[in-house]
Amino acid sequence: MTAILQAHALGMQYGRRPALTDCTLNIPPGHVVGLVGPNGAGKSTLLKLACGLLNPTSGSISVLGNTPGSGPGQLARVGFVAQDAPVYTNLSIADHLRLGARLNPRWDRGFAERRIAQLDLDPKQKAGKLSGGQRAQLALTVAAGKRPELLILDEPVAGLDPLARREFLKNLTKSAAENGTSVILSSHLISDLERVCDYLIVLVSSRVRLAGKVDQLIAAHHRIVCTLRDPDALPTGLEVISAEHTDRHSTFVVRTDTPLPAEDWAAQPLSMEDLVLTYIGTADPGLRPATQGSQTALDSEAGR
Numbered sequence: 001m002t003a004i005l006q007a008h009a010l011g012m013q014y015g016r017r018p019a020l021t022d023c024t025l026n027i028p029p030g031h032v033v034g035l036v037g038p039n040g041a042g043k044s045t046l047l048k049l050a051c052g053l054l055n056p057t058s059g060s061i062s063v064l065g066n067t068p069g070s071g072p073g074q075l076a077r078v079g080f081v082a083q084d085a086p087v088y089t090n091l092s093i094a095d096h097l098r099l100g101a102r103l104n105p106r107w108d109r110g111f112a113e114r115r116i117a118q119l120d121l122d123p124k125q126k127a128g129k130l131s132g133g134q135r136a137q138l139a140l141t142v143a144a145g146k147r148p149e150l151l152i153l154d155e156p157v158a159g160l161d162p163l164a165r166r167e168f169l170k171n172l173t174k175s176a177a178e179n180g181t182s183v184i185l186s187s188h189l190i191s192d193l194e195r196v197c198d199y200l201i202v203l204v205s206s207r208v209r210l211a212g213k214v215d216q217l218i219a220a221h222h223r224i225v226c227t228l229r230d231p232d233a234l235p236t237g238l239e240v241i242s243a244e245h246t247d248r249h250s251t252f253v254v255r256t257d258t259p260l261p262a263e264d265w266a267a268q269p270l271s272m273e274d275l276v277l278t279y280i281g282t283a284d285p286g287l288r289p290a291t292q293g294s295q296t297a298l299d300s301e302a303g304r
């Protein structure tokens with residue numbers, strides 16, 4: 001099966017500033033992929049590279065097996081909503097839907113019109129007069145109405161109120177499953193991603209720190225609490241992702257691809273939020289040298 005996104009040693013620099021460094025990914029189709037990371041981590045840069053809005057300064061990227069943005073055929077297969085949900089301010093909502101129909105061979109008019117009605121928006125309203133959240137809803141409707149194979153959304157729910165956010169995410173997963181669409185969405189709202197994503201990418205300081213299927217990542221990570229000890233005293237095969245110590249106890253987040261050995265410790269699973277925060281909180285690659293290697297291993301696992 002063709003990967004929805006394959007990147008090898010992908011890099012992007014704006015002038016001398018690296019925005020994405022040595023990014024290697026192999027995302028299989030059929031997933032809702034959550035892309036998380038702190039401000040400035042490189043999320044939007046990766047998504048723009050995937051749409052062909054930017055060209056890499058090093059490495060390679062392919063999306064659905066092709067070079068991003070390489071002609072009308074590829075553009076029709078990928079729907080994209082940028083972070084600020086751009087719309088044509090002088091055009092009405094109905095004009096946007098007409099434009100969508102003209103430009104996209106697989107345009108789903110019924111879906112788009114239904115969605116606008118469900119949102120209680122007036123088709124005659126100029127897009128420039130919509131609220132920020134309503135503009136985001138219009139941009140999302142146009143992107144989804146293309147019926148793309150891959151929908152790329154850069155912080156799609158940031159401008160939506162809590163109820164609209166929940167509804168949007170529910171519809172997104174339902175429509176992705178019904179239409180066989182893969183989705184990549186970035187967000188700072190980990191609890192939202194937890195609800196809808198089954199594949200996770202954590203970007204920190206322009207590098208991929210973690211990537212893989214959520215269930216496999218959760219199964220491979222454990223929080224263990226034990227009497228005070230040095231990480232080197234832990235059994236081999238456990239990769240220490242984070243370590244915290246009090247006078248008496250040590251708490252480690254460890255990763256292992258084999259079952260956790262039974263020892264004199266209390267072990268707990270991590271939630272997706274715990275996992276993300278652990279990797280974001282241990283962002284210094286100098287402190288945690290093994291994680292990039294783990295990412296590559298998981299990627300090849302997921303790409304099988």
Ligand SMILES: Nc1ncnc2c1ncn2[C@@H]1O[C@H](COP(=O)(O)OP(=O)(O)OP(=O)(O)O)[C@@H](O)[C@H]1O
Pocket residue numbers: 014017018019037038039040041042043044045046
């Ligand atoms: N057009 C640009 N020119 C110069 N530097 C840029 C440009 N766009 C992004 N950058 C820089 O590249 C880095 C990555 O930015 P990017 O927008 O990809 O991050 P992000 O993870 O999407 O951040 P956020 O969560 O704040 O949206 C940042 O250091 C940013 O300042």
